[in-house]
Amino acid sequence: MKRPDLSQWKRLEFNDTPIYLQPELPLWIIPTTAGDAYIQRIQNGGALNNGFDPLGMTRARQLIGQMSIAAPEPYLGRASVLGLDRLExxxxxxxxxxxLACRHCLFACSPKTRTTLSLEDFHAAFLQSFxxxxxxxxxxxxxxxxxxxxPQICRTILEYSEQNHLVILTNGLLLEERWETISALPRxxxxxxxxxxxxRATHDRLRGAGSYDRLVRVLGWVGKSGIDTNLAMAVDRDNLTAMSHPVEVARAHGIRGVHYLWLLVTGNARPETALDPEPLFNGLIAANKRARGANIxxxxxxxxxxxxFSPPGTRHDLGGGGxxxxxVGPDGRIYPTPALIGQGPACAGHIREGIETVWRKSDFFAQLRGLSVATDPDEATDPLRYLIGGSDMDHSYYAAGRFSGADPHRRLYRQLALWxxxxAAVETADDDRPRIRLKMGDRLLSCDNGGNGVSLTHSNCVLSVASAREVVGAFYTQAAVTPNTDIINPVCYAExxxxxxxxxxxVRSYGCGSPVMDADLQPGEVLVDLGAGAGVECFIxxxxxxxxxxxxGIDMTDDMLALANGATGRVARNLGYANVSFKKxxxxxxxLNDRTADAVISNCVVNLSEDKQRTFSEIYRILKPGGRLVISDVxxxxxxPAAILNDAKLRGECISGxxxxxxxxxLLESIGFERIQILKRFFYREVQGHRFHSLTFTAYRPEKPTTRPVIYPGPFAAVITDGGQVLLRGETTEVPWSGTDADSNALFLLDDTGTVIGAQGENTCACYTPPEAQHAAEPASSPGVRLLNGCMRCGSPLEYLTADRPMACCFCGETLPANAVCTNGHFVCDRCHSQDADLVVRRICQTTAETDMITLINTIRSHPAVPLHGPEHHFAIAGAIVATYRNRGGDVADADIQTAIDRGKGIPGxxxxxxxxxxxxxxAGIAFGVILKSTPLTPTQRKIVQDLTGALIAGISRVEAARCCQREVWTVLKAVAVxxxxxxxxxxxxxxxxxxxQRHLNKECPGKVCPWWEDRGHLS
Known part of the structure; x- marks a missing residue:
């Protein structure tokens, strides 16, 4: 492995958790303890292998591969990227x-202050900003x-457009007398x-005696109203110890959120009441612990x-003020943020000049927009600057008279970011493998950052964040109402x-693949479809x-669930039973409960998840041991580029996520999945020169395995199992083996005799001799070396003739009518085709004690002398039926088995x-004829055999496909048993x-048409 350059990564640590950060991009990862040691060793020039076992080196290579990222383009600041596209x-x-006259009010407001914005000025400014x-x-x-x-101001805002939202900041004491107005607004x-x-003590001390009780009485019915409400606390030295109390009040009154304001030392606030970051951090973490338990x-x-937890590469660069x-202040002056109202140096103009003129042309606003954490010397040295976003404009100004670089709470932001x-990393276990526990982008709580990779922070007066879930939900709600051709599944299902x-x-099947068709679903299984949408894959x-x-079917959008539930009744009537249910x-x-599902599918939905690690952990939780996920996703x-990752429309179209x-x-490996396999991959879409692919993959929840002997056949020198075991090419090795592993064609599974079980041990030639050749001369004593695939002589593909023509058998030399030759002109007659198989079938059927027809025929077919297809099956099935009938106590002799085989050999290929x-x-008809002792002169037995044979032929013909001897034999034996x-x-x-x-061996395999395509039987 080439030595990687990890010099761009900075190592930070918080509570003994190592965090690596690429500051300029930005991008961060949290490795395991072993991964941390490995990264440090590489950064210090140490050895790459360090004695790791092969699996450990594989994990180490994965880790380093995910850290090997091209250096980002130089970033010159937000003004080089953003424009004045719209006021938000x-x-x-x-x-x-x-x-009130509060002791910490930054505006020193009271009943005596009188400046008020007129309704006319408000109305003009509102329309212009809209x-x-x-x-x-x-x-x-x-x-x-x-x-x-x-009242009129509120109605003006909300009645003017259904897109408008209104936030009211209040001390709450007048809500009761204004409730008639507020309750009439669209909640x-x-x-x-x-x-x-x-x-009570701290609130009354700051806001006046009795104000706490009056407010709590109001909160009782505010909480019941359903209006989205936050409680806001301005934290200072006087009330620090009561920092968790708003959480308790919110929980008691059904209020969803709490907001903390860091004290601005201005107005009525006293400098000595301001707090250092450390006690604020500790108080915030303690309050959050209580809030989590109350879902606040x-x-x-x-x-x-x-x-x-924004998309990798997203740069947060100072506030959006200006x-x-x-x-807009009460006197009509315009400022970048509400906390700067009344501060002369922060005034950009007046509403008389026009909102647009001030916004676009103010020298002061232009100066603010020219600021950046990339160019401010006090911000540029912070490795977390693009994650935190730099200083809060208000706090920087009140601390040092400038609008960036001086926020005294930056250390608080850094502590909180690392925390x-x-x-988040606690949710993934540490272990002794060098790997990544958590990476920026695994969890996404913000995905709409302007669509250009640079995002602005919000004023601390009110904090809000658009969640990924809200963006996606809105996109797919609209898609439920109006079919969206941008996200229609390109896969077409057979009628x-x-x-x-x-x-x-x-018509509303959205996705990028067909996991339901790739999941090998079996009768009796429980399937879960995540992001079921309108339900088409659930119904399949x-x-x-x-x-x-x-x-x-699981979906988060009410409109999609309504579509799906609306179709369940008709689907149930058409099927004759109801087995589908949808859940929000x-x-x-x-x-769903633990260990519910045999299979979990999802079609182009996991990319929309705001927490992919938690999503895959949830899938693992609901799977039964041995259960599988089959997912198609982008x-x-x-x-x-961050511009793609932050595009809300592209997120709904399954690109940004x-x-x-x-x-x-x-990630799948770290959660505990095994046997991860990519099933399909194809080009999906190109966006801004970046290519995306549709990937279908599967993975299993481990089950308790047994140990079985296997051979890795090649072509590579060796492979490594999920448990770290190295399998050398051609070497028999005991490995843990579960029933579902039998699907794998990568390994040869051996029986007790060392014989390969399954199609890998089978012959595949099928050069048939026509009926006219059944009286040909005896072949040579041995047909010599015969190949297992294609033509027995050279392995080339076979071609079937539309008319017979005389040809010499390439083994025995006898000239016979031929109906099939290989592309090199070789013809093999039926006798040479079946010579060795004849002896094998006779010996197995004569000596076996097996009572199950399918088990016996599988034993016969596993012998190398029996090809994948061919007339050998005609006498093998006859012998197998009579032999198992004998072993179950039937009245037949060993000679009857030989008779059945002899008669079966008369059926040509x-x-x-x-x-x-x-x-x-x-x-099968021959076998029953032997058992029933049917002759042309026994009317009853003759009719029984003819009826049986006709029914069996009819059953075979229901499958419209090229011949497959395995399919025909199994189908016939199942029907025979009945x-x-x-x-x-x-x-x-x-x-x-x-x-x-044998799917990979049978070139004419019809796939899903075959009744045995999705059989999930286990090795006996």
Whole structure:
């Protein structure tokens, strides 16, 4: 392995958790302890192998591969990337007047202050900001509810457009008298932030005696109203010990969130009450511990988490004040943020100049937009600068009179960022393998950062973050209403797979593959479809798992669930049974019990997950031991540009959330999945010059294995198992083996005699002699060396002739009519084709004690003398039926077995096409003729044999496909076992292993048409 250059990675540590950061991109990872030691060794010039076992070196190579990233393009600051595309939000400080005179108010508001924004000025500013793109509006003060035109202001904002949202910042004491106005507003678009500064003692000390009890009484019915509400606490030295109290109040009153304001030392606030970052961090973590247990969000943490868990390469670069956000003061002056209202140096202009003019042309706003963490010397040295986003503009200004680089709380942000990373890593176990436990991008809490890779932070007055779930949910809700051709599944299903499904479900089949068709579903299995959408793949699965099985579809969008549930009744009527149910849920919290599913599928949905590690862990949880996931999703080979990863539309189209293929594999391994295999990969889409592929892959939850001997046949020198065992080419090795491993063609599984079990040990030639050649001369004593694939002489493919022609057998030399030759002109007659097989079949059938027909025929077919296809099967099935009947106590002698084989040898190759009767049913008819002692002069027995043979031929003909001797033999023997209950005094048995292991060998395999294609029987 070439020595990698890891010099660009910085090592940080928090609570003994190593964190590696590529600051300029940015990108971070958390390795295992072994991985940390390995990275440090490489960075210090140490050896690459360090004595790791082969699996350890494989994991180490995966780790280093995921750290080997091209250096990013130079970043010159946000002004080089962003433009004034649209104003997103506008704050209105509508009055300085307040019903309280709080000791920490940054504006020193009170009942005596009177400056108020007129309704006319508000209306003009509102319309202008709306025209510039603003859809989120804040009203604050003072106490905004005291404004005489408060009702009209609220109605103006929310009635003007259904896209508008309104946030009201209030001390809450006037909510009761304004409740008639507020309760009449559209509650899904109104948000309240209510001040609560600790417990009763601290709140009353800051806001006046009795204010706490009055507020708590109001919160009782605010919480019941359903209006989205946060409690906000301004933290200082006086109320630090009561920092967790708002969480308890929120829990008691059904309020969803808490927000903490870090004290701005201005207005009424005293400098001595300000706190250092350390006690603030400890108080915040303690409050968050309580909040988690109550399912309450602290938005200081969730807002920063949105940056830490954003797409790799996303740069957060200072605040959006003056860029995406402005604030209008009570006197009509315009500022970048609401906390800077009234500060002369921060004033950009007046509404009289026009909002657009000030926003676009103000020298002060242009100066703010020119600031960047990339160019500020006090910000540029922080390795976390692009994750944190740098200083808060307000705190920097009040601390040092400048708008970046001086925020006294930056150390708090850094501590919180590292804590968030280390806490997230706790969910994945550490171990002694060098690998990545968590990587930036595994969890996504923010995915709409402007679509250009540079994002601006929000004013600390109110923090908000758009979740990945909200973006995706909105996209697919619309897709449920109106079919979206951008995300329509390119896979088309055969009509017989979907004939029972209504068109309403079919036309909204979104995805990038067909996991339901690749999952080998069996009758009686339980399937879970994650992101089921309109349900088409659930309905396909419903038919495959049969009435004995069950299907659960999980989706997070109500509209998609309504479509799916609307089709279930018709699907049930068409199938004759109901086995499908749909549940609302999320990939990260699947609403099913542990060990529910035999198979979990998902079609182009996991890329939409906001926490892929948790999603795969949930899949692991609900799978039974030995269960499998089969997922089709979009992947890529190299890290896409941040502009792609942050595009909300591309996220809904399954592009922005695409995983690196290498990370996908290592993530599955770290969770505990085994036998991870890529089944299919094809080009999906190219975006901005970056290629994406559709990948179908499978992985299994481990089950308790047995130990079996295997041979790795090549072509490589060796392979490594998931357990770290090295299998050398050609060497017999004992390995852990579970039943589902039998699907693998990578290894030869050996029986007790050392013989290869399954198709790998089978001959595959099928050069048939026509019926006219049955009286040919005796062949030579031995046909010599015969190949196992294709023509017995040279291995070339076979060609069937439309008319017979005389040819000499390339083994015995006898000239006979030929109906099939290889591409090199070789013809093999039936006798030479079957000579060795004849002896094998006679010996096995004569000496066996086996009572199961399928088990016996499989034993015969596993012998190298018996090819994959050919007339050998005609006499083998006849001998096998009579032999097992004898072994079950039937009244036949050993001579009867020889008679059945002799008669079966008279059925020439190719009868299924040339005579219109497959040799397997004819061989079965011969066997029953022998058992029943049928002759042309025994009317009853003769009719029974003819009826049986005709029914068997009819059963074979239901499958429209080229010949497959295994398929025909198994199908006939299953039917024979059923018929024998009525015909014979002792019923025959056909319960042996019917797992197909020759798909890769049979070039004419019809795939899903075959009734044995999806058999999941285990090795006996």
């Amino acid at each position: 939000e506008c704050w209105f400080h509508i009055t300085d007047r307040c019903n 025209d510039l793109g603003a859809r989120l509006f804040f009203i604050t003060g003072g106490e905004p509810l005291i404004h005489p035109d408060f 899904q678009r109104i948000h309240l932030q209510i001040s609560l500064d600790g417990d 969000e602290i938005d200081n943490i969730s807002s920063l988490a949105g940056r830490i 860029w995406t956000s402005i604030a 968030l990373m280390s806490e 017989d797979e979907i004939a029972h499904i209504p068109d309403s479900a079919r 699965a419903a038919k495959k798992v049969s009435q004995a099985g069950a299907v659960f 849920g999320y990939l990260e919290a699947i609403p 992947t890529t080979d190299t890290l896409p 695409a995983m690196l293929q290498s990370r996908l594999v290592s 190719g009868t299924c096409g040339f005579w219109g009767g497959c040799g397997a049913p004819l061989g 018929q024998s209950r009525e015909i014979l005094p002792i019923a025959l048995k056909a319960e042996g292993d019917t797992r197909c292991r």
